[in-house]
Amino acid sequence: MTTPSNFAPEDFIGDDALMIETAERFSREEVVPRAEAIDHQEPGLMPRLIREAGQLGLCGIDTADAYGGLGQSKNLAARMLEMLSLNGSFSVTYGITSGISQVGLSLFGTDAQKAQWLPKLAMGEQIGAYCLSEPNSGSDALSATTKAIPTNGGYSLTGTKMWISNAQWADVFLVMAKVDGEKFSAFLVPRNTEGLTVEREEYKMGLKGSSTARVTLNDAWIPAENLLHEEGKGHQVAFNALNIGRFKLASMSIGPARYAIEIAAEYAKNRKQFGQSLASFGMIQEKFARMAALFFGAESAIYRVGALIDDAFAETGGTVDGNRKAAEKYAIQCAMVKVFSTEAESEIVDEALQVYGGYGFTEEFPIARVYRDARVSRIYEGTNEINRLFIAGRLAKEGAMPTFERQIEQAAAADLAMYDFILESARLRSERFPSLAPLYEVLTEILAPKRILANSRIKGDGDIDFPEPDVEAIGAATLERGRPWTGL
Ligand SMILES: Cc1cc2nc3c(=O)[nH]c(=O)nc-3n(C[C@H](O)[C@H](O)[C@H](O)COP(=O)(O)OP(=O)(O)OC[C@H]3O[C@@H](n4cnc5c(N)ncnc54)[C@H](O)[C@@H]3O)c2cc1C
Secondary structure (H helix, E strand, O other): OOOHHHOOHHHOOOHHHHHHHHHHHHHHHHHHHHHHHHHOOOOOHHHHHHHHHHHOOOOOOOOOHHHOOOOOOHHHHHHHHHHOOOOHHHHHHHHHHHHHHHHHHHHHOOHHHHHHHHHHHHOOOOOEEEEOOEOOEOOOHHHOOOEEEEEOOEEEEEEEEEEEEOOOOOOEEEEEEEEOOOEEEEEEEEOOOOOEEEEEEOOOOOOOOOOEEEEEEEEEEEEHHHEEOOOOOHHHHHHHHHHHHHHHHHHHHHHHHHHHHHHHHHHHHHOEEOOEEHHHOHHHHHHHHHHHHHHHHHHHHHHHHHHHHHHHHHOOOOOHHHHHHHHHHOHHHHHHHHHHHHHHHHHHHHHHHHHOHHHHHOOOOOHHHHHHHHHHHHOOOOOHHHHHHHHHHHHHHOOOOOOOOOHHHHHHHHHHHHHHHHHHHHHHHHHHOHHHHHHHHHHHHHHHHHHHHHHHHOOOOOOOOOOOOOHHHHHHHHHHHOOOOOOO
16 A cells, blocks of 8 residues: 555656646757757746746746645646756756745745735746855854844845855845844745845856855845744744755756666667677666666655655645644655765766766766756755754754764765665555665665765664676666666
């Protein structure tokens, strides 16, 4: 029987499958072929793509239908996001406006705030941005210095926000600032606010088609009704949006991984050396076995967490406090899928590039872009180091593991818990769908040395049973499919 605890991607059927197909078609037909123009920031192209996605209902999938969204589950929204993430620059633009910009409003907004701001975002008519980071406060987000001074029936905001995705195109900025320099709070700041300036674009190594810029606020006045939630409770808005954001970033990171496996498989089948196609070499097959297994592990855990999150929301009755508790309930698992999926993405795109040989190192082939774009996944929505500390801290607080003094031990303990969760998700799925069992074996093999290392860091015992999967056959089967082992 399917329950949230053993939900697998194969359970997206019927209308859900049709919606996923719509997202995938848009991604493959409208976005992927324009990768070059997107990277060159062709004027008007990105906002147009967002508008077109909105016209298909794709910009507010899990936003309530009363506010212009489709009112679908977070899990379905995440699967659709994966399909819309085959191109990294589009993915981050879309992900911020359809996700983190709307989550805070949906969870904490008053009816009037939701009615004012959500419909245009959910329909892709407006673009949102999320402003937490500052030049001197990244990981240590609560040390932000942007101030909100109560004045004239509203607030006057002053400070600099750094790395703001969508800054160039955003119509509304969700800004974190401290009231009187003390009470961390969240504010909705329209683009045309006097005193708000979007600075020049950052010159980035990847995601060149996305917009990332500083936003400076200089006595930028907004009315009191633009305060989201309560003064001093902005951390609830920021961090609960981030919990869901991390879950969604996991989906955003396996989208490019899916694409990398597809294009590398195509290349390996066509490229000949020593009179044979690359696809026939054992070491190339092994790479595909590992790529498929990492993808499988991430995918199995992400959509299981998504089903659990939806289950938590179904129980709350939609009150602000209930929403906060639901977004919080699986915060540990959200961090786990963020860390595992972004690291799986890195390994997959790296090996995919290797399959291309020297051609992978040129801009003539799409894999170089995928490789560059993937690097930031381990940095934003909380770096993977910060997420590891968060996992360990939370597990210790819940009494699920000891409190370790040293960061190295905390990270190792977080890794053990994370790998267990990923393996459990993969095992549950492969038990339901036995043809996936070989991938579970490869995944167990990949994670075994990492678990031994983590165990030895915290001086536990390192006994692991090693399966002996037939990696050549599994890799060959992946090549045959030309895609990750998803669906059956
Ligand atoms: C392309 C891009 C888009 C972004 N978009 C947004 C956005 O839309 N909105 C937004 O608010 N922010 C955004 N960010 C910012 C992003 O969230 C931050 O870069 C991230 O949180 C890390 O902060 P930092 O860059 O200041 O690094 P730092 O916090 O300075 O960290 C540097 C290194 O030190 C490590 N480190 C820090 N503290 C600790 C510790 N206690 N223990 C161990 N290691 C530690 C980190 O893991 C990292 O490896 C974006 C960043 C990029 C690159």
